[in-house]
Amino acid sequence: MDTAPNRQIQRRDPATVMRLSRLGSLHQCRLSFMRILTRRMAHENWSFSRPVFRIDAAGVGYAVYTAQGPDRAYSLVAFAHDLPPEMRSDRVIATAWDATFTLFDGIPTEDDINRLSQNVPLQEAGRVSECEISVSRANRSVRLWAHVVDALASGQQPDRAEIDKVGYLMRTTAVYGSGKLGAADREQIADRPEMQVPFQAEMLSVYLTRVFVRDLVQHMARAKGGEGAVDLDPELARRMGIGNSTGLGMAPYIVNHPVLFNNWVMAREEAIARVRGVATASPDAAAQFRQMLRRSEVSLGQWRSEHPIQLAKLGDLRRDMEVLSRHVAGDDLLNDQPWDRLMRWAEGALSEEGQELIASLILEPYPDLVDGLASCMADGNPGAFRIDGAMPISELRALIAASYAWAFDLDWSAPENCARAWYVSEEKLEPRLGERFDEPIAEYEQPLAPARDAAAAHAALADWDGARPVAEFLLAHPEHRHTVRRAQMSRVAPYGEIHDNTISASVLPINMLRAKLAFFGAIHFDPRSDRWVRICMYAGAPYPEDLSPETADDWVYPEVPA
């Protein structure tokens, strides 16, 4: 084997990575939060049980699913409801759901369940306590649910094509964590090894929700079909994930948490740079990449959307796959920094969808280079919040320019550049995006246009002596404090700022949603509008009884049919 030394490769430039169109083309990878969780649970040999399942023939009742790790247990408490169709909405403003959940910190007593039964079904209108870590709800995919119940009740397996058309039996419509609705603060669990990586509690909640949904559909089929009913074929069950229906609420999150979001992007960029630096790949590594590429093609074949934006992107990605398959057929991927060569080739040959797919796929053969970066993805730097008032104004100007020089020359009063405004509605505090010039919303605008604000701060700084301290500027201009804070945070968070206009007439919030959901590990993004997206989580993942180190990681890539 060649032993040429690995070459240092720089991480990609934030000006390239942090464009909205590229963030809206991200794919899951080894550092996705779902895969980090399943790897950990398998390697630590977590055990799973269902101590309670009290659900009647109408599908109403509750169940408890407990995941036992090395030091602590976590329990999903699930409530099943009989929801009239006219009440089924994925929006924040909904008031009832097919199922509601909480992730309990430990194993709940009867008293806990009684307390939760009076609150969790109400979601935002209820209260939970520091014993609960997340609160969530889900709605059925009406057609697939009916098809699967009817088939199983009549002793048949459901149609595989019908399952693949939707991909899930229920979709979550919100998963609240971090102290929302009275639940435990992130700080309460952040020091636990199994919760150190972001969103592990939420991902565990969804993992257990998938088990509950499988059990519930079988229960309903038995209630309907009696003795003649059959259980779901495990292979079909494994194909099904849990859907998620996500609106605008996620978009502000990545703007409001620049250090946290930076840490996700930077971990992935560092992983990409490390793998690009590999001088020679082993035949095994090259073979593994090729295998994951073929399996990605299978996954792409199952990716459906009716939205014109995504249809065009899927068309690009299918063409990318053909070009890519031809390209790698003619390259042994062994020598001369094969992954760096591939990435550089992709920059000129593939769309952003294809480029980002490659960037994620080249990480697959290298767990030793990649997986440890998971521990860098949390925000452990509360000190970044404090403004350094002693910084010279010249340095502040340079920091603002590094992220936002492109925004300085935009005409921010031109309607096309500030057409939108992000606001919060008094209706259940639903985040919304409106038309600044058509709706009375400007006075309620949320600070989600950092580029516009950076340009304004930079203009206000123009007449100030560069040697003076930032503190003097801020005393005269407190309206720029949030911009100054962000600019100073960029010293530790170079990937914390989106290099695009988040209030332009043409902004697509789905790009922001996809970026976050890709880090969760979601696949099959299916926009319902420019600001709403459905996805699939855990499709192909092993259920608890099949979870092992062998099955814990590659499940996201479907097997190539024989």
Added chain:
Amino acid sequence: MSFSLNEIEATAKRATRGAGYPWGLAEEAAKATRWLAAHDLDACAELAALLTRIDGVPLADLSPFPMGTTWVAPGGTLCPLASGAALSDRAAELSDAGFRLEQVVRPALLVPFAALIAQQNRRPVTLRWQGGGAVTDGTALDLCGTALDLAPLVEVTPGGQIDVATPIRSRAQPAPEAWATLNRFAHRTYAPATEESRLKGAGAGLSDND
């Protein structure tokens, strides 16, 4: 009722913004309120009293005009949020002479900013006002005296010793009236629902019964 500290922070941020502060100061007010709540103070009552008192007053009238080491407000009373932020911005300038702040509303709200200075300078900071005061090393807090609506003079000096630290709390039980006041201010940041915004604003016009 028991609230998470995240809820305290989120509500404090919206309330401060609703009272007319710029977003950056609202963020700092939120962190400050959370910090006080975590140190066993009725932080929401402090913030609610401040916002009620200064509602409608221009921020410039309440902001410090630093003349060397003595700070006064053009309008007569100093806002602890604007003053605290300005103090934190000048952490490196805090000498043994200290800073003197005149006519400070709700001086307890200065304490979290003193903690930021202590963290930055790696040295405790002491606040003294008539009938009370505080020492913090950035993490722990030693507080004496009762809550004050207006302090004629607050002295900010480096150093000090923590004798009895306040308990650290992971939850808060704000007084109901203070919580209601904060929510009234927060409500000013929410856009009234219109049929158009309901239909278009979240972008989910399709049926979910599929």
